[in-house]
Amino acid sequence: DAGVIQSPRHEVTEMGQEVTLRCKPISGHNSLFWYRQTMMRGLELLIYFNNNVPIDDSGMPEDRFSAKMPNASFSTLKIQPSEPRDSAVYFCASSPDYRPANEQFFGPGTRLTVL
Amino acid sequence: GDSVTQMEGPVTLSEEAFLTINCTYTATGYPSLFWYVQYPGEGLQLLLKATKADDKGSNKGFEATYRKETTSFHLEKGSVQVSDSAVYFCALTENQAGTALIFGKGTTLSVSS
Numbered sequence: 001d002a003g004v005i006q007s008p009r010h011e012v013t014e015m016g017q018e019v020t021l022r023c024k025p026i027s028g029h030n031s032l033f034w035y036r037q038t039m040m041r042g043l044e045l046l047i048y049f050n051n052n053v054p055i056d057d058s059g060m061p062e063d064r065f066s067a068k069m070p071n072a073s074f075s076t077l078k079i080q081p082s083e084p085r086d087s088a089v090y091f092c093a094s095s096p097d098y099r100p101a102n103e104q105f106f107g108p109g110t111r112l113t114v115l
Numbered sequence: 116g117d118s119v120t121q122m123e124g125p126v127t128l129s130e131e132a133f134l135t136i137n138c139t140y141t142a143t144g145y146p147s148l149f150w151y152v153q154y155p156g157e158g159l160q161l162l163l164k165a166t167k168a169d170d171k172g173s174n175k176g177f178e179a180t181y182r183k184e185t186t187s188f189h190l191e192k193g194s195v196q197v198s199d200s201a202v203y204f205c206a207l208t209e210n211q212a213g214t215a216l217i218f219g220k221g222t223t224l225s226v227s228s
Contacts, residue, residue: 033215043221091158103161103164106159106160
């Protein structure tokens with residue numbers, strides 16, 4: 001079975017450029033989560049969706065960040081314009097439904113470097 | 116708000132040593148507790164979980180007991196292997212709709228042969 005798929009795996013860009021990260025959740029999963037991991041702040045939840053609807057985006061750092069889930073099999077996280085402090089590993093995770101005790105299945109992550 | 120505190124790493128052990136990674140939590144309700152593991156270059160994977168007080172989660176020789184009286188969920192393994200080298204995350208979620216996982220900062224374990 002395919003797990004959560006993220007692309008690209010690595011992204012290097014220059015400050016001010018737009019960055020789009022992509023995620024394909026596990027088929028049949030109804031909940032999708034975007035996390036950011038840095039050495040300083042650890043693992044932070046940015047936003048999560050249930051049935052393609054954003055439930056809580058309070059973790060999105062600022063207006064430069066936006067996330068969409070146009071259908072059950074695809075989500076994007078966009079940063080525009082990007083800044084060096086956005087450098088991090090971004091993880092997408094999915095879960096079968098929104099019962100809180102359910103396991104979340106993580107993708108391999110996208111390592112973003114903003115120069 | 117809710118939070119998770121883990122012991123700072125790195126933890127460095129020899130193969131077959133006993134492992135304990137401490138985790139304590141603060142929560143307003145009755146959360147479910149989890150340990151996730153992240154191997155180098157990979158995403159996180161669920162290692163074990165416990166959903167109510169006194170439950171013991173176990174997997175791959177690891178275990179952790181949900182202790183409500185001490186608000187703890189310490190991870191233990193009797194004999195570690197080199198392949199256990201990874202970052203371990205303690206996490207909780209309140210058992211209510213509309214809540215998500217809250218992670219600790221992670222503890223790096225390095226096991227040498």
